[in-house]
Amino acid sequence: MDEGGAGQRLDNYLIKVLKGAPKTLVYRIIRSGEVRVNKGRAAADTRLAMGDEVRVPPLRLAERSPEEAAAVPAREFPVLFEDDCMLVINKPAGVAVHGGSGVSFGVIEQLRRARPESRFLELVHRLDKETSGILVIAKKRSALTVLQDHFRERKAHKTYAALVIGQWPGSKKVIDVALHKYLTAEGERRVRAVRGDSDEGRRSISLVKVMQHFKAFSLLDVTIKTGRTHQIRVHLASEGHPIVGDEKYGDFNLNHALARGTAVAGVRMGDLPGGRFERMFLHARYLSLPHPVSEASLVFEAPLPSECQSLLAALDAANG
Template structure:
């Protein structure tokens, strides 16, 4: 194997605006973060021939000196990622809005070898930049944004951070939702279980570990044993909708983490709704409204209910 050598990278539009440390972590795939920060601190990394700090923002045309670093042999798993396109709701030169199916993670990690973004990159090898703007749980379907330029990524993420992106979800819950219950303002605390699994629980408003979380609920249709809701989140906490609705005594059907295990099993084997088996979580990101990252015009992105969810609604109705 050839010895590693110094190389120079010219910053293009795909890397413009990135912090130096994040750029190196991405460039030196497989390098431990401790190594990345060490070579920055030692001055081995240079930007335009000058020393730079980890938080230096890279600009178009900058030249980055990357010192010789011996990296682990590349893993072969990447080659096993299947190329996959997803249903497109909107696309231009700045972003893609896809309709993510349930059961597909948005990215690899935590026991998942690949997700939407890895499959999309594999399907579009010519794309110079594809990055997730936000996340959806693996079990949740619906509108998911992918940026095609770093400038679009930064602008779109600012929309989510500053609450100018408005997301509405369709959720089917157990029981009849009280129509007067329109706002859930309950703090949430994220923690890891003994097996290292990520979980969230509702906590008291004044709990040190809690973060204020607000969910708005509107009843779309009441059935005898279930309710179809439109849910809008004012804060984007992990598992927020799932935990808030369960905390109110109306868990989402099919939710394996916070739902009713026995009822979910009965639904899956067709024992709850005559003539229909339903075996997924009924949470769907049906609408996303936000300003376009370049024109500023409002984008109204809509994802119709998946066929299996629509079939359940039709059966119940």
């Protein structure tokens, strides 16, 4: 293990170095014990250190051709902050943070293409493809390690705006429900809520605050105390209030109606751009964390995307 992999999670490291390997394959060989770190089995979230020996089984991987590499479009994203150490952007919905699992390229590949002079650009954390909002990218290896430590040690505080179906009870302010990550028969990553005493679950905590009630919906601020995969989506759905537009854990009929412009709960869809709402209403709107070098407190805020603002305005009008 050289400096390039030090401080990274094992799964992230393998996804990067095993170019062309589907993420489902990476997680399968880790779970099966075929990946060895210093001759022992390791978990996907094992942190690698300088000098670690990582061994993987022989794999037949499809190499990306020069034509495919050249097909990655150069793209910049709205910048919320940038210095020599880090870049903070406002990621749009519908864009994956990195390529893999059927996605040819994501935010990081497009940024590298747009900034050929940058010697180092790496994701500090992740957002789901369907989620918009604040995303942090490191511009130095040393900054990456420190920033990832901030997230792991809960020095980074993240709040999301989420529109859910139904009237969220104002008294329900804490969701402390364990989550279990698994793969479907088709190899798709999913998460389910499990009992706290279940061996397969990991404790997960979300704090919920009602920002506004509508006739059939609630706008919430959700602050996560743990950073599990799909945590907010599964936590809210497990309480009977799935996120609007969530294709994995939401209400299919409602999502379909919004996407095709059918009126829902008195909402005038014609007031929305294009008369439709075709995304998940989950937005990483706030992040605070220490600077990786100066330790100064940094606070970032990303305004709601226009389509989300338009839907809220339509819901507000429907309130009468």
